Amino acid sequence: MANHNSSRHTIILLQNSPSRATRTFMDYDSIGQAMDGICGLYERKLKEINPSLRNISYDIADLYNFIDGLADLSALVYDHSISAYLPYDRQWIKQKAFHHLKRIANGGR
């Protein structure tokens, strides 16, 4: 049976600042890839702030601050059993990101 997180189409809705013009969305084939995507957003932001930085390192608290700093962030995860997308909030995303980073730190993919 496919791992709970694999192959569940995941849409991330994101609003960077109070201006609705900054609203955008990204979509991924799984929750794990969506968490990679959110970490990737943060890493790109770190590179923008420190272009000379060669190795980027940060801890979960830094990632949480980034997530909390966004005007809006939510996820919609496809559930095959109901052929619909379940909505999840920022808090859920932070938990998933934490477990995702922990799994990567322990060498899991």
Next chain:
Amino acid sequence: MANHNSSRHTIILLQNSPSRATRTFMDYDSIGQAMDGICGLYERKLKEINPSLRNISYDIADLYNFIDGLADLSALVYDHSISAYLPYDRQWIKQKAFHHLKRIANGGR
């Protein structure tokens, strides 16, 4: 019993051009308001093209062309019975827009 279309939170996912940077989303309290929103997008575009135009008029075929010209357009409509969002494609949106405009033309709201 509330009308089928009223008070169903509706998210419109939109990508204007092949560049993913043009991805954005809008959300509305009902399907009807979402259709108003899509018509509003088209009317703003017409005003951009013809700033001097005072009265904007268009028929459904024009609106369809606008919708077909978008790189991507889909809707997610909240279904209270499953607490999840049902996904709908461009074709569904065109049908809903048609019925919406017909209702307005007949003086309905």
